[in-house]
Amino acid sequence: MTTSAPAPALAREEAADPFTIAGETFTSRLLLGTGGVPSLETLEAAVRASGTQLVTVALRRVEASASASMLGVLDRCGVRLLPNTAGCRTAREAVLTARLAREAFGTPWVKLEVIGDEVTLLPDAVELLDAAEQLVADGFTVLAYTTDDPVLGRRLADAGCAAVMPLGSPIGSGLGIRNPHNIALLREGVDVPVVLDAGIGTASDAALAMELGCDAVLLASAVTRARDPERMALAMRQAVEGGRLAKLAGRIPRRWHAEASTSFEGLPEL
């Protein structure tokens, strides 16, 4: 599905605005998580509506895993899989989980997640950086889920992470981007792609992430737990595209007072 057709020259420019992680090019700047999806039918509809090309998955004990057909759905959609290390609390657990995921999925890509607190699910900065260094040394392409701390973001990029993925707010909270200034600072401070990951509640949050300069957005709950996941997936797609275009277009400065858009020149005396 497309929105109203833009002018041809602009359409070409949009098509020439790819997003690259570790040499892999994506035309969609929306990464989708599968957590919380109510059914395989909903998953497929949401993935297709989102236009995503990179989808996160997890590893669990086989007794608790999804039916094998979930991977069938994702394969049919033609998306690339990004295994995560969700639930890991130490660098040791995360490194082992990443190695298991590399075996299971046949990819060295990993969304590195090391949680330091059970209530907020906030990342553990110390364990995260340790795990990132080990995995980079082991040949992994590490996309690191992190706090919105610009200094930690730079340390992760310096450690060789292929992308830095700061949270907007805690996982699944839907609180949006609590510190836009930090996200913009983090973006300025690293040369690798920045993906806003976690906290997105609705479309305007995704648009804001892109307007702040993020290269992409990763979200799961905002779509999978929406009343209508397919429609929300489409909303997120358009929000990411809109936010990206707005960033490229350059917003006007904020002013304290009004700035008339209609000239006063030639105003009749009535």
Next chain:
Amino acid sequence: MQVTVNGAATELAADATVADLVAARSGGHDRVAVALNGDVVPRSSWPGTRLSPGDTLEVLAPTAGG
């Protein structure tokens, strides 16, 4: 012999390999990973990796995740 698989005590044949365990427990998944006593067992090593009494194994498969 007795080993621990995914946190539960499990009885296996004395000559069981990782490949045997995966065949019995993979639940139709083809993307499976196995950890044996805290280390990854590469797929290519499954048939040749004999289990020992007291081994601890994790047999993992894909699931939804964010």
